[in-house]
Amino acid sequence: MTKRIAIISEHASPLGSFGGTDSGGQNVYVGQTAKQLAALGYQVDVFTRRDDAALPELMLWHNGIRIIHVPAGPPEPVPKEDLLPHMGSFGRYVLAFARRQQRQNEGYHLIHANFWMSALVASQVKQHLGIPFVVTFHALGKVRRRHQGQADRFPNERFAVEEQVVEIADGIVAECPQDRDDLIQLYGAKADKIHIVPCGVDLSEFWPVPKAQARATLGLSMQERVVLQLGRMVPRKGVDTVIEAIAMLAQQNLPTRLVVVGGESPLPDPEKTPEIGRLQALTAKLGLQDRVTFVGQRQREVLKYFYSAADLFVTTPWYEPFGITPLEAMACGTPVIGSNVGGIKFTVRDGETGYLVSPKAAGELCDRIAFLYRHPDVLNLFGRQALRHVTRQFTWPKVASALASIYESVLAKTAAPDVSVDTTEADLAQMEARFDAAILALRQSRRLLSGDILAVSRRLSQCFSRGGKVLVCGNGGSAADAQHFAAELVGRFQCQQRAGLPVMALTADTALLTAWANDVGYNDIFARQVSTFAQPEDVLVVISTSGRSRNLIEAVAAAKARNVHCIGLLGGSGGDLLTLVDEAICVPSPDPQRIQEVQILTLHLICEWIEDDLQRSDRPVQRSLASVPPAKAIETPRPTASVSASQSG
Incomplete structure (x- = not known):
């Protein structure tokens, strides 16, 4: 029987662009998991808020995935910090849609909520229709408030919602060990309800482009040292730390170009992206106008050129629930220097695929960059090991298979016996369900x-x-x-x-x-x-x-x-x-x-x-x-002309 999964992601649509204030890793996560789940045979609907009047209410996407644009709030971009008042209408719409699906004998078997407001909606649907749900928080309110203080604009109601969701969710997906620890220590989550499943990278979208080709494509000189910073342009990402480290490198006679990708528009517009204005002012103050290049927002199909053109990818956020960009960089054969926080310390292997440094520590960052530039053999080794590391452990098919196993486990535990059928028949059905779970694990293992x-x-x-x-x-x-x-x-x-x-x-x-x-x-x-x-x-x-x-x-x-x-x-x-x-x-x-x-x-x-x-x-x-054929790492495949739809016991 084909199972139907509803994915709720109220502010992060799989159609969203990358690098904006509210566009980033969650958009990628939702899109990629939906594609891979559909490839596994699930019927997938994605519910996201309609933020553009031109968007249809329902549209078909890859592999038969339906994207439902929920009319909640104005059909225009709204900061996610201001979306809670619109979640009532969002929830009523999803509940009505799910009821229609049930009347047509096409009801959802499970909901996967992404972010706390989506989980609020999923909990309401479960209350009325009994549909179980799992949640990936992507970020936790108490952790965010600890690091951002008054700069955190989310309402205090978030904490109570998250505590309620942790209590009633049928499964919780933690993206890294730190995420799991925070859920247990800060929210009292039951350890047996939490499953660690990392994010992934699409190897048909990111692969090593020869450096000369990548730099020629972007107009960068082969004679320059190039460091890349790419992602959302918000203060917590710590781009100012990277700029300060670039200034220190110049003082050590290691002039380096920093390329900064991200923002709300294709041009680095301080009015549309205030953080770019703040960073440009810091750049001017440090006299680095000719060493720091802001390029604005770029489409995902060209990001592999930026990753491949760089000698190093640097990401130094104050905190990071997971962070997909280090995976993308490593998939392009580029070493990563990242903050020793959250998911980054889970994905970057210190001293093997790059280095981990303290957040807000420009001096420490400068020392690591300088060491690698002075030891190019180590830099090249890190790049090769980074590629091998990410292709072995962090791919979207592996992520989706792990999620599917969680879904099946939740469904097996929440399935209520049908009192209208004979007890023996019901017992046999449960036995068959257990065989199905074993067969699914074997099938996924064979594939992966x-x-x-x-x-x-x-x-x-x-x-x-x-x-x-x-x-x-x-x-x-x-x-x-x-x-x-x-x-x-x-x-x-x-x-x-x-x-x-x-x-x-x-x-x-x-x-x-x-x-x-x-x-x-x-x-x-x-x-x-x-x-x-x-x-x-x-x-x-x-x-x-x-x-x-x-x-x-x-x-x-x-x-x-x-x-x-x-x-x-x-x-x-x-x-x-x-x-x-x-x-x-x-x-x-x-x-x-x-x-x-x-x-x-x-x-x-x-x-x-x-x-x-x-x-x-x-x-x-x-x-x-x-x-004896030599044991070797799985090589990164070159993509074909058509891009494919892209783990506690």
Whole structure:
């Protein structure tokens, strides 16, 4: 049965331009998730406020998506801080529309609300029609007020609305670990209701353009150092910090051009975008008129040229719920220096894909930029690693698959039994629903993880061919999976003739585990063994449904200290382990049981591949490396002429 999803985004339409005061990451998030959900087979309607009289009430968009422009307030742009008085009429319209859909037997199965006012509407619809909803807040009022103080123009009613939504929502999507922590600490959200799903990047929209071509397109000199700042032009984005750092670079004999993209119009108009006026005044005060270029708003199809033309992308907001622009920059092979806040500290790997700096710290920012300009080999390495990092972990298909798993989990939990049917029939229907959830997890994993499984299988084959061994560990059910995996490879999986392969399950020595946990501490039980047994040619495999187990994190740290390659078999958002391991297979589901089911299949697929690989070799273990296809990161695809519609247990 095709499921119908209503996406509510009261102020951020997927049709909106990027870089304006109220246009940015949420517009992209809504558009991309809608496209990818439709590609997965959902019927999707997007409700957004009508802000232009020329817009039709209903229009068809990509993949059959319907965009409903809700007549609430004047048909013209209204600052989102002033939209709450119009949410009554917005909610009544959505409720009436949803009722008509029900009368036509095409009612919505679930609502995904984006932002707190959309969640207010979704909660009203749930109250009247019983439709469950999940919410992505994108920003939290209490966090915003903490950082902006009186500059925050949202009404105080926001706090009460958000608290109510947190209580009654059927699921909450946090975009990064900091977002999850804030929801729990500031709003008392139940941890089991929160699922971490990051934002993504469209690899058919952003890819590395050769620097010479990108700069020629934009009229930038190849002889200049170029730093890019791109996004909404509001004070909290901290563009003034970047300008101050540019002034410091000039004092260090490192003159650098700063290109600033964003605003309410294609020209840098201070009247339409007051923040540009403030920044231009600062530029003049610092004598940087010839070093800072404001270009105004630009369409998304040309942004890859800006990202690719820059040596560095810099974003230094005071706070940031997530931040999509660092992902876009990394997808173009450009290193990122960003504030050590919110989602940025989740997506930027400090010292690997760029650097994290304190907000409002121009001196610290200047030092990091200067270091990279003085060490171009590090700058180039960061660019390559940034591209590999974002293509592995942050793509919109992975985001949509994780969201779909959350939807199905919510629907399975909220489905009320039909009292009109026989109890056995109802029980069988619920059993079939559970099979459907497992099948969905398998289907999504096949689509998203096949390349990762192949890369890990090749990596393990390489390890054995070099005479190395594999150490594997996990907790609970994952401990059993670790021992299962070791038994299949030390013993035999399908191949009857091969020799045993050296795999150690660190969960198997119960005497050591209990003694060390009792005498020293449970957090070090795996790290102690890794430090004792691991050699540089070995591989450590950690298995976890949540990615947050401290003993696994310590095991990875111990392996890194011995230059041991680390692989994570994870689930959901991947947790803390996702950014620590060298390679990851992350099952796109929020449910531990679904994650474990896919993980067991994954381990079997790896065993099967390794045995096949050994059979293809003349010498099953001590073979030439030339016979093993190299493990490598997934390459960024070049887009075709038509742009395609673009993870706690």
